[in-house]
Amino acid sequence: xxxxxxxxxxxxxxxxxxxxxxxxxxxxxxxxxxxxxxxxxxxxxxxxxxxxxxxxxxxxxxxxxxxxxxxxxxxxxxxxxxxxxxxxxxxxxxxxxxxxxxxxxxxxxxxxxxxxxxxxxxxxxxxxxxxxxxxxxxxxxxxxxxxxxxxxxxxxxxxxxxxxxxxxxxxxxxxxxxxxxxxxxxxxxxxxxxxxxxxxxxxxxxxxxxxxxxxxxxxxxxxxxxxxxxxxxxxxxxxxxxxxxxxxxxxxxxxxxxxxxxxxxxxxxxxxxxxxxx
Numbered sequence: 463x464x465x466x467x468x469x470x471x472x473x474x475x476x477x478x479x480x481x482x483x484x485x486x487x488x489x490x491x492x493x494x495x496x497x498x499x500x501x502x503x504x505x506x507x508x509x510x511x512x513x514x515x516x517x518x519x520x521x522x523x524x525x526x527x528x529x530x531x532x533x534x535x536x537x538x539x540x541x542x543x544x545x546x547x548x549x550x551x552x553x554x555x556x557x558x559x560x561x562x563x564x565x566x567x568x569x570x571x572x573x574x575x576x577x578x579x580x581x582x583x584x585x586x587x588x589x590x591x592x593x594x595x596x597x598x599x600x601x602x603x604x605x606x607x608x609x610x611x612x613x614x615x616x617x618x619x620x621x622x623x624x625x626x627x628x629x630x631x632x633x634x635x636x637x638x639x640x641x642x643x644x645x646x647x648x649x650x651x652x653x654x655x656x657x658x659x660x661x662x663x664x665x666x667x668x669x670x671x672x673x674x675x676x677x678x679x680x681x682x683x684x685x686x687x688x689x690x691x692x693x694x695x696x697x698x699x700x701x702x703x704x705x706x707x708x709x710x711x712x713x714x715x716x717x718x719x720x721x722x723x724x725x726x727x728x729x730x731x732x733x734x735x736x737x738x739x740x
Contacts, residue, residue, distance in 0.1 A: 479678040520583040561729035578725045585717035599670040608663035611728045619735030680706035
C-alpha cells in the first residue's frame, strides 16, 4: 500500500484487538474496578466471569434439550425426539462404538456425549448475539477439559492392565528390543503420557482464540472504517463486514469440527488404553 493511501487512513483512534480482549473482568466489574490477586507473577481477576457463567448455561441448555427430546418418547418419533436421537446416535455410534469397539464402548458413551455437546454449545456461544464469546478461547477452560479426559483414559488403562502393565504398554513399542529402547521409551512416554493432553487442549483453544480474534478484527475494523474515515476507506469497511460474515460461516464449521476432533481423540486414547498391545 502506498504512503498516500496509508496517510488517508487515520489509525490513532483505532485500538486493534489483542489477547487482552479475552481476559474478561468479573461480571459486574470493569477491568479497573475488579478485585485482583497475584499468581505466578500475573495479575488475575477475582470473581465470577462471563466464561464461567457460560459453562453453567451450557449445562442447562444441554440438559433441557435432551430432557424435552426424550420426555415423550414414541415408536414414531416427533421432530425434537428425532433430532435428539440422531445427535445421541452420532456420538454413540460414530465416536464411541466405531472407535472404542462394541465390547467396551457403552460405559463411555455418557461421558463422550456430554463432552461433545458441552464443547459444541460453548463453542457456538461465540456466534450468539449477546454472548459472542467462545468459552474455550480461554486456555484454562480448554486445559481443564483435556485434563479430565487425560484422567479418564489413563485410569481406564491402569484399571485394566495395572499400573506397571499400563505404562509398559504405553512406553514400550511392541516387538522392539535392544538398545534402541533407551531412545524410544522416553519418547513414547513423552508422547503418550505427557503431550497428549497439551495438544488436545491447545488444538481447541488455539482455533477458538484465532477465530474469535478474526471476528473481532473484521467487526471493529469495519465499524471504524465506516464511521470514522472518509474518502474511499469506507469501502474497505464494507468489505471488512463482508469478510466478517464469511468468517462467521467458516467458524460455524470450525466450531463443530473442533468438538468432533476433541471427542474423537479422546475415544482413540480410551481405545488405546484398553488395547492389549500397541
